[in-house]
Amino acid sequence: MISGVFSVDSKAELGEEIREEFPLLANNSELAYLDNAATSQKPESVLSAMNRYYREENANVHRSLYKLAEISTLALENSRAVVRQYLNAASSQEIIFTKSSTEGLNLCAWSLGELLLSPGDIVLVSALEHHSNFVPWQQAANRADAKLVAIPVNEDATLNIDFLETLEKDGRAEKIRILAVAHISNAFGTIHPIRAISAWCRKHDITMVLDAAQSLPHFPIDVQATGADFLVFSGHKTYGPMGAGVLWGHEKWLEKMPPWQTGGEMISTVRLEKSTWNELPYKFEAGTPNVAAVVGLAAALNWMIATGLSRLETRELKLGEHAYEKLVSVKGLKLYGPVDLNQRRGVFSFNLEGIHSHDVAQYLDKAQIAIRSGHHCAQPAMRHLGIQSTARASLAVYNTIHEVDRLVDAIVGAREYF
Amino acid sequence: MISGVFSVDSKAELGEEIREEFPLLANNSELAYLDNAATSQKPESVLSAMNRYYREENANVHRSLYKLAEISTLALENSRAVVRQYLNAASSQEIIFTKSSTEGLNLCAWSLGELLLSPGDIVLVSALEHHSNFVPWQQAANRADAKLVAIPVNEDATLNIDFLETLEKDGRAEKIRILAVAHISNAFGTIHPIRAISAWCRKHDITMVLDAAQSLPHFPIDVQATGADFLVFSGHKTYGPMGAGVLWGHEKWLEKMPPWQTGGEMISTVRLEKSTWNELPYKFEAGTPNVAAVVGLAAALNWMIATGLSRLETRELKLGEHAYEKLVSVKGLKLYGPVDLNQRRGVFSFNLEGIHSHDVAQYLDKAQIAIRSGHHCAQPAMRHLGIQSTARASLAVYNTIHEVDRLVDAIVGAREYF
Amino acid sequence: MNELDNLYMEIILDHYKFPRNKADLSHIADEYLHENPSCGDSLKLELVVGGDGKIGSVCFDGHGCAISTASASLMSERLIGKTPEEARRLIDVFLKVLRGEENSDSLEEWGDLMVLGGVTQFPLRVKCATLAWHAARKSLASCTE
Amino acid sequence: MNELDNLYMEIILDHYKFPRNKADLSHIADEYLHENPSCGDSLKLELVVGGDGKIGSVCFDGHGCAISTASASLMSERLIGKTPEEARRLIDVFLKVLRGEENSDSLEEWGDLMVLGGVTQFPLRVKCATLAWHAARKSLASCTE
């Protein structure tokens, strides 16, 4: 899944020394941080880029003529160019900075919803979505008197894609205006067949929103190759800082969509009766942008490129294989999600027989292993699968084989403790 | 305007050494940064608080049981408690973190607008508002088929408060549901009579939204004493980082208001047909919060308290008086805004006869003096006053008498250059 | 793992494995489910006040962790025989202790329940320990007001 | 202040103080105002193509800084006598140079206009220098297509 834009470096395999580039981990040598699907740690280069920004370049952007504002504006726009290139978007105008995936998805749901939805229409989501790609669409459908329909989930936490055929047969496909789906499920790690889905959307003239919050951290994505019309991701899950997210959208849609948040920077003229809007991408960026965070996000993408995208991916795949094999062999452990390793990435959701996942997580914490327990903001999926909560370990490139082994040992310990 | 919550320290007057606490300024000894109404520089303690957070405490919040997440959650909630105390809000539930004032005002306009506005209603703003407190209300009024009315502006950039009487007499006062007004005008520095306005709102049962983006940097505010129902401000203008803003609202309103952005963290249960919402303040905080920025914001407020709120204010008032006296004596310079110094704070908007403000700003930049030129996101006010643009110098506590003198000298230089 | 044992006292693990007053409450509509939104735990509670004005039975049903299950189990034992007024007072004290607003010594006379005081050292588990109590608070509010 | 002189060349200051082809265009509705949203500058433009298919007159009106006024003034001189097609080509080259997509040498044969090349060193002033040209581009689009 390496895109062709970057020279794939041929350097040696990435080793555990990568962990040392992350100050929080370097300062906590005993910590096995396995909650990467929630948020990632940040490398030194990201922290120092933000720090440098505040110490040398901080100013408000766009509207000032002095040198510092020029530098700050450049910092913002250069970061936008980095994101554009990383995603292979057609132009920088298509790159809208948000504070998070959630904000990007809300922007789509409010603005695209207003543009496209009429009473009786359908918004199609999957039952495997994170709440941030589910509730905004539910609310948008409500506002428009449209209907929310969810692609059901199979036992192995894959999408029941046959359902698309059902929608064709019973005529509902014609009424679908928007389809919103994750690239990878944050709860189970399932990789969804997004090219098949986007091809189906094309066929039925459906606008597709892709939630890449869990995929962008694991491999680069060429937005034009996805076939989607929109894509969101969060910097803080991608080795970048909190407060920097990206919404990419096709210019043809962004041009037509009404603005959502209004205020400074996004206007052209303001009169009492009526305002007109600034050009893209500013139309969708009301208020003072978080330049420092955006600079940090660009530094994170640059760090990934410099470290080598294929090396990162290779290392993660290896860790993932190891984790999978170890976990499935633990007695009394039920591992959720696809059995085919090619259909999953990074996330391992499980339960120990007779022990609540909270108690497992608490036990692991005492062994300095940080995992998550709960519904992972995916209640509809949990309900479909008839589970209340799971323990979830999720990987990033700085994790080690040893940490995975410690995880498995501690799980066995927990089984005995309770 | 010092609130009573903090022990007002009796230390000696603040001197210019305060400038050294700001790394960007310490590194640029020649820079006279006079664009503080746009954004402030940040003291070392703010930068190191954020840095420490990422190096020692970074994790996602709320939903995890491990130690690091507990620490990160505490960092978030302790910061909320700092803001609560600083504003003297009744409870932490009333403190909602946003990315900026703009986002807070949009939240109000969307959610309060939906709750309160019906066809024929009136939203009252002032013609002196920043676009971020104007356009969202214009759009909310449009959505509800309500009307936007603006309090007109006098020649000296004060509000024509007599207009409120007109509204009473012609019966329009009865139709006003929401009044949104700035505490201090970002374009002219006018302090608006907000207590008189809030008393008037009480009388007419009008919900009042106060935009404190330009006042909170200059003096502490006791939200309960303002008489307003909502207040917003931006951390980045208050010695804090970008990406952290605050919306304070009365619990009684926040409870009734529908959520605006939806997604992770803000839900209670999610079903296909319907979702229910988390308790306050989380109902309004969808998605991963920007904990680092919020930690930086709390550090900024703590820095102000530790430095001494009355000392900060005294120093700024002195700088302001000096700037005023010097500027009004420059030949060919028209200074906008109130002539009564008690009615203005921090902002000096002016034009030089026959010279466009852009050219003035460009000239000043070459003398390492950073000011702003343009409409300052206040087109309605500019139109009311019949001006196209102004040059604007705005002060913060780290500015010096010498910088103000350099400003004035360079203005004289510009007058001769062009 | 000493600290962990402070949380998972033997009494708690016992009530987790053998919860008292746990019953099938599937006859109660899902509407009346009490949920902890931050973790997915949910609980139904049935609280019956007898002719003598005292709580005759407290039953619960649901999915929860050791802490939330043990807390519900311990609570059920404690509330039976109390008047609604007494129960409300008890609940308020308990919630205050768990929120850290009152010293956990206040639980000292509560017998087995005292062990739940250890949860205060695990702030993120407080919600688990209080789920049942909030549910009881709500039931009591609706049964007498 | 050498650098500043690169921006405010004498020719620019001259065209600012004595703009050519500046006229009262209050008869043109505000709808047709061209604005630079980031700074508040605004401009009206009237461009007349004569019977010979050539631009006979270019007038502008508005409030702007030295750069935007001088640029409008210099542009007006340059466009008069050109066919709409030629004018469009000129405008496109100018915009490319100012956006940094083409070397400013391209302006070398443009006479006085060359001085505007200096603006490329002041990225935040590029919008000032191009306002009139974008306006002309729009007028030309509507006058022939």
Ligand SMILES: Cc1ncc(COP(=O)(O)O)c(C=O)c1O
């Ligand atoms: C698949 C998916 N979508 C959306 C989100 C929301 O991201 P954020 O909290 O950064 O807005 C997440 C993060 O938890 C996620 O995993």
Ligand SMILES: Cc1ncc(COP(=O)(O)O)c(C=O)c1O
């Ligand atoms: C009075 C006023 N309100 C609102 C804003 C918007 O603040 P932000 O850009 O931080 O959202 C500003 C900032 O320019 C302002 O001065």
